[in-house]
Amino acid sequence: MxxxxxxxxxxxxxxxxxxxxxxxxxxxxxxxxxxxxxxxxxxxxxxxxxxxxxxxxxxxxxxxxxxxxxxxxxxxxxxPKQIRQPVFPDVPPEIEQAASEAHACLSIGAARGAVALARAVVEATAKAKGVTTHGIVQKINALRDNYVISPLTAEASHQIRKDGNSIAHGDIGDEPISQDDAAAILEFMDALLDEVFQRPAKLQRLKERHEERKQGNAPSGPTAPGRSGADFGGV
Ligand SMILES: [Zn+2]
Known part of the structure; x- marks a missing residue:
C-alpha cells in the first residue's frame, strides 16, 4: 500500500x-x-x-x-527511508547512543547490525550497573540474581546475547536474521533499558515530588522548572 x-x-x-x-x-x-x-x-x-x-x-x-x-x-x-532514532533520556549516554543506533539500523533494513548492537547494549547495561564478572552470560545472571532485572528480562537478554553472538562470531551464513526477529530483539532491548534505567528514574522523580508536596514547597505552576512536558521520559 x-x-x-x-x-x-x-x-x-x-x-x-x-x-x-x-x-x-x-x-x-x-x-x-x-x-x-x-x-x-x-x-x-x-x-x-x-x-x-x-x-x-x-x-x-x-x-x-x-x-x-x-x-x-x-x-x-x-x-528515502525513515531512519528511527529514538531517545532514552534516563539511560547513560553511551548506552543510549548504541540503543538508538540499533533502531536506526533496523529502520534501514540492517537487521544484523541492529542485533549486534543490541547485544552490546545488554553487556554495557550490566557494566553500568557495576557488574564486573567475566562473560556476558554471568553478567546477565548477576543482574537477575541482584534483582535488577526480572527472570523474564534475563531470559530475553540471553536470547539477545545468543542471536548477537551468532553475528559477532561469524555464524551468519545459512539463515540471516529476519526483520521481524530483529524487531522483536530490539523490543526486548528497550524493555531491558526501561527496567534497569527508565522506570527507576521515573519512580525516583515521583518520590521526590511526593516529598516536595509533603513539605509544602511544591512549585505552584503546572510543571516544575526543568521538568517540562517536553521531557521525553516524562513521569
Ligand atoms: Zn512527509
Whole structure:
C-alpha cells in the first residue's frame, strides 16, 4: 500500500502517486520475468508534501498503464527511508547512543547490525550497573540474581546475547536474521533499558515530588522548572 512513514517528515502518511511510472532497465535488476516499476509519490502531510520514490517488482508486467494501476496498491519499497532514532533520556549516554543506533539500523533494513548492537547494549547495561564478572552470560545472571532485572528480562537478554553472538562470531551464513526477529530483539532491548534505567528514574522523580508536596514547597505552576512536558521520559 502507498502508506509509509515519510522518509522526509517522519509522519505515517498516505503517499500520492505522481505519474509517469518508469520501468527500470532489465540489466539493473537481472531478473528474467520480473519487471521493476518506479514512480514519484508526494507525501500527503501538507506541511511536508515532498517527493519520495516508491518501487515494486511485478511478474511480467510490461505495460505502463498496467504498472500505473498496480503501483499504488503494491507492497512498495521507499527511498528515502525513515531512519528511527529514538531517545532514552534516563539511560547513560553511551548506552543510549548504541540503543538508538540499533533502531536506526533496523529502520534501514540492517537487521544484523541492529542485533549486534543490541547485544552490546545488554553487556554495557550490566557494566553500568557495576557488574564486573567475566562473560556476558554471568553478567546477565548477576543482574537477575541482584534483582535488577526480572527472570523474564534475563531470559530475553540471553536470547539477545545468543542471536548477537551468532553475528559477532561469524555464524551468519545459512539463515540471516529476519526483520521481524530483529524487531522483536530490539523490543526486548528497550524493555531491558526501561527496567534497569527508565522506570527507576521515573519512580525516583515521583518520590521526590511526593516529598516536595509533603513539605509544602511544591512549585505552584503546572510543571516544575526543568521538568517540562517536553521531557521525553516524562513521569
Ligand atoms: Zn512527509
Amino acid at each position: 502507498a502508506s509509509t512513514d515519510c522518509g522526509w517528515c517522519g509522519v505515517r502518511t498516505h503517499m500520492i502517486m505522481v505519474p509517469p511510472v518508469r520501468e527500470l532497465p532489465r540489466a539493473t535488476w537481472q531478473s528474467r520475468d520480473d519487471n521493476v516499476w518506479m514512480a514519484a509519490f508526494r507525501c500527503s502531510n501538507e506541511k511536508c508534501a515532498r517527493l519520495s520514490v516508491g518501487w515494486a517488482t511485478f511478474y511480467k508486467v510490461t505495460h505502463e498503464s498496467e504498472a500505473q494501476a498496480h503501483l499504488p496498491t503494491a507492497e512498495l519499497q521507499w527511498e
